Amino acid sequence: MSVPARVHVPGFPNTAAARAKLDESFDARFGHGFTPGKFDPETSMIAVVQERPDAQRLTLSSDFKGSQVDALAERVRQRGFDLVEVDLHEKNAVIAHLTPEARAIRARLASFLKVRPWEVEVCVELDPDNPRIVDLVQVLRSPETGTDAEKRLAVWRAAVLVIPGAHADWRIEEDLVSGRVVLERRDPLRLPQRVPLADLTIDFDPDLWDFIPHGQDTGARVVGQKLSVPHGLVAGETGAGKSYFLLAHAVGALSRGHDLIVVDPTKNAVDFTPLHPWCAAVAVTTLPEARAVIETVYAERVRRQKVLQAHGIGFWAKLPADVRAAEGIRPVTVIIDEAASLLEDSSANLSALDKDDPLRVEFEQDRVAKTIIRLYLGKLGREARNVGIHMVLGVQRPDTSFLPGEFRANIGQKVQLKVPGSAPMAPESLRMLFPGQFAPEASDLLGRLGDMPGSGVTMAEGGAGVAAFRVAYEDALRLPALLEARGVPRAQKWEIMQPESPTPATLADPFEGFSDDPFADFGDDPVPPRRGAESPPVPAEFSLDDLLDHPQPPPSDASAF
Numbered sequence: 153m154s155v156p157a158r159v160h161v162p163g164f165p166n167t168a169a170a171r172a173k174l175d176e177s178f179d180a181r182f183g184h185g186f187t188p189g190k191f192d193p194e195t196s197m198i199a200v201v202q203e204r205p206d207a208q209r210l211t212l213s214s215d216f217k218g219s220q221v222d223a224l225a226e227r228v229r230q231r232g233f234d235l236v237e238v239d240l241h242e243k244n245a246v247i248a249h250l251t252p253e254a255r256a257i258r259a260r261l262a263s264f265l266k267v268r269p270w271e272v273e274v275c276v277e278l279d280p281d282n283p284r285i286v287d288l289v290q291v292l293r294s295p296e297t298g299t300d301a302e303k304r305l306a307v308w309r310a311a312v313l314v315i316p317g318a319h320a321d322w323r324i325e326e327d328l329v330s331g332r333v334v335l336e337r338r339d340p341l342r343l344p345q346r347v348p349l350a351d352l353t354i355d356f357d358p359d360l361w362d363f364i365p366h367g368q369d370t371g372a373r374v375v376g377q378k379l380s381v382p383h384g385l386v387a388g389e390t391g392a393g394k395s396y397f398l399l400a401h402a403v404g405a406l407s408r409g410h411d412l413i414v415v416d417p418t419k420n421a422v423d424f425t426p427l428h429p430w431c432a433a434v435a436v437t438t439l440p441e442a443r444a445v446i447e448t449v450y451a452e453r454v455r456r457q458k459v460l461q462a463h464g465i466g467f468w469a470k471l472p473a474d475v476r477a478a479e480g481i482r483p484v485t486v487i488i489d490e491a492a493s494l495l496e497d498s499s500a501n502l503s504a505l506d507k508d509d510p511l512r513v514e515f516e517q518d519r520v521a522k523t524i525i526r527l528y529l530g531k532l533g534r535e536a537r538n539v540g541i542h543m544v545l546g547v548q549r550p551d552t553s554f555l556p557g558e559f560r561a562n563i564g565q566k567v568q569l570k571v572p573g574s575a576p577m578a579p580e581s582l583r584m585l586f587p588g589q590f591a592p593e594a595s596d597l598l599g600r601l602g603d604m605p606g607s608g609v610t611m612a613e614g615g616a617g618v619a620a621f622r623v624a625y626e627d628a629l630r631l632p633a634l635l636e637a638r639g640v641p642r643a644q645k646w647e648i649m650q651p652e653s654p655t656p657a658t659l660a661d662p663f664e665g666f667s668d669d670p671f672a673d674f675g676d677d678p679v680p681p682r683r684g685a686e687s688p689p690v691p692a693e694f695s696l697d698d699l700l701d702h703p704q705p706p707p708s709d710a711s712a713f
Contacts, residue, residue: 155182158197166191167592168327168334171290174198175330189277190288203275203292204236204248212243225270235270237293253278257289260314265307267295279337286317291333301578308333309576309599321600325592341600341620343607344368349400349626349634356639358409361469361483365404366397366567366610367623375610375621376404379483381564382537384544385555387585388569393606393623394546395423397569398487400624401544403631405485406430406640410542413449413646417442418490426631432484433646439521442494448649449486449541450528456481456539468540483540486532491545494525495554533562550584560584569608569623570598586611586618593618 164170171188178186178200185207189199212224218240225235233247234255250258254276262269273293279285289312297307304326312322312335323336352365352374365376377384384401388394402424406412411432414424421428421436428434435442456468459479465471468481476482488494505512532543545563547555566585568577576599579591586594590611597609597620606623626634 155186155200155202158199160196161191161198162196164191164196164198165589166193168325168332169329171334172327172330172332175332187275187290187292189275189290199277201275201277203273204246205250206233207236207246207248208233210245210247212238212245214243216240216243221268221270236273238270251276253286257286257315261291261294261311264311264314265295265297271295285337286315287337289315289335291335293331294333301580302575305576305578305595305599308335320602323596324599325596341597342370343601343604343620343622344372347622347624349403349624349631352400352624353403353407353634353638356407356409356641358482361408361410364401364408364485365624366400367606367621369619369621375619377401377565379542382542383533383563384542384565384567385550385560385563385585386544386546386567386569387548387550388546388567388608389548389571389574391571392569392608394548394569395489396606396625397567397608397623398489398544398546399423399427399626399628399631402427402485402487403626403635405483406635407638408483410483410485411643411646413445413484413486414489415442415445415486415494416489418493421489423489423628424487426628427635429632429642430635430640432643433648439494439518439525443521443524444648444650446525446528446532448646449484450532451649452484452646453532453536453539453541456541457535460539467538481540483542486541486543487546488529488543489546490548492547492551492554494522495529497522497553530559533559552584555584565610567608567610568594568598569606570601570604572603572605590618 161174164174174188175186178188182200185203186200187203189201191198221235221238224238224245228235228247232249234250235245236248236250237246239245254274257276258272258274259269261274262272265272271294272291275290275292276286277288279287297304305324308324308326309320312318312324313320315322315335318335318337319340321338321340323334323338325334326332347368352367354360362379363376364379365374367375369375386394386397388397402412402414406427412427412430413433414421414427414431415435416424417435417438421434424431424434433445433448435445456479459475459481460466460468460471463471463475468476468483471479471481502509502512502515507513529543532541536542550560568582568585570577577595579595582594582598583591586609594609594611597618601607601620604622606625607620608623609618609620611618
């Protein structure tokens with residue numbers, strides 16, 4: 153039976169797992185020894201490649217040992233073949249005619265992995281238009297590189313660089329079931345070298361409230377958040393550029409007429425210090441302070457909802473302009489940096505401390521504040537979009553411990569930033585931000601970013617796909633001049649609610665206003681006065697006759713006792 157050079161596979165997803173499954177189909181259709189090669193998405197055609205040309209199986213003697221394999225490989229080479237595989241348990245070996253390219257790449261990968269060449273099996277394809285360029289390398293068999301997905305990915309990202317002409321932007325994908333690893337050439341990812349924040353900052357215009365720019369993608373197109381996606385989450389470890397991302401979001405919101413509120417008691421909002429005059433409210437010190445700000449934001453949501461109901465309108469921007477002006481209704485951006493510190497449940501046990509110990513008091517205050525913050529952030533996530541309140545949360549790594557499923561369901565804009573030079577992130581660690589097929593795509597793009605500072609990937613609600621981008625940047629100390637140049641007015645400060653129940657740390661001194669001795673004004677044997685302004689004094693000594701002279705009326709309501 154003749155084997156075609158290519159077959160038509162419409163809708164082929166071009167993943168390592170899909171290739172392994174198609175390989176089984178090829179075995180049934182063409183016989184063993186053929187595997188899927190290069191896929192052309194424009195024509196939906198995939199190459200049919202022979203894995204082991206002119207393969208032969210050799211039977212080894214029953215006493216053949218591993219120490220004899222090198223000698224066997226040399227004898228096979230002298231006969232013009234390559235030793236492809238050795239099975240010491242079954243006492244057989246496979247030899248074949250490898251192409252020069254496959255032989256050389258197999259040797260390089262084996263050397264990198266510190267194994268013998270016959271322990272690695274590859275299938276190599278060259279660019280049909282330029283046979284000097286390697287197009288695709290499929291590692292069909294190789295030693296186990298570990299159980300940690302991120303470490304395995306890091307190994308293959310380093311291994312790909314031993315292939316002639318390869319670079320860090322090659323596509324790398326692994327099928328955990330078959331063990332197949334796909335290394336595919338593609339053009340390098342090119343992001344703008346620098347994206348000045350000033351270039352994305354418009355002159356003050358509240359009518360353009362519904363889009364906040366964050367940076368530019370590979371085509372220098374502006375990437376940002378449409379506020380039809382109400383809330384956002386940006387993840388990035390120290391050094392990834394999360395603070396610059398949040399500053400860019402803040403400046404974009406201010407230039408579009410938003411009230412800006414910043415909550416960051418972990419770092420005292422120091423990254424936002426130059427913007428404080430433009431912030432309607434800032435929580436910079438304690439968790440109770442953060443609680444008060446979040447409660448105030450929710451109270452504003454309630455107030456705005458009542459205005460909408462009074463006018464029979466469901467969305468704040470559809471209110472008449474004069475009503476919005478009179479009621480002070482404009483979009484609100486709430487930035488919560490290091491959100492995990494506000495949302496993680498406190499598990500410390502301080503019962504050994506006295507209940508009045510300052511450390512225990514502070515811990516209890518923080519625990520109560522976190523509980524209330526989690527409650528209100530959940531409610532804002534569900535209820536705030538139609539009244540124009542939008543949250544952006546910054547975290548180092550997203551985790552279900554402080555981002556439960558219902559909360560994540562209300563976050564549409566998701567961003568993962570990458571620390572320059574850090575190890576690649578496996579798809580498994582990205583599925584909280586990028587579900588389904590988007591996790592491998594995000595992992596791949598993050599791996600291609602290499603040492604680019606201030607870069608990451610983003611995906612908007614609606615499944616439009618994952619895009620790499622570079623965050624817009626400006627020195628924080630120059631942001632006030634930028635805002636003033638764009639005509640952005642300074643903030644009208646919000647009046648922040650205080651928690652209803654005073655905490656022990658805030659109770660006033662009950663003896664304030666008294667002399668040094670609070671009981672100095674009383675006599676040696678004081679008699680507490682009865683309730684009532686001018687009641688006659690009760691004599692210190694009295695008889696039963698005194699009581700009978702002034703009989704008391706019976707109570708009118710026995711239930712009072």
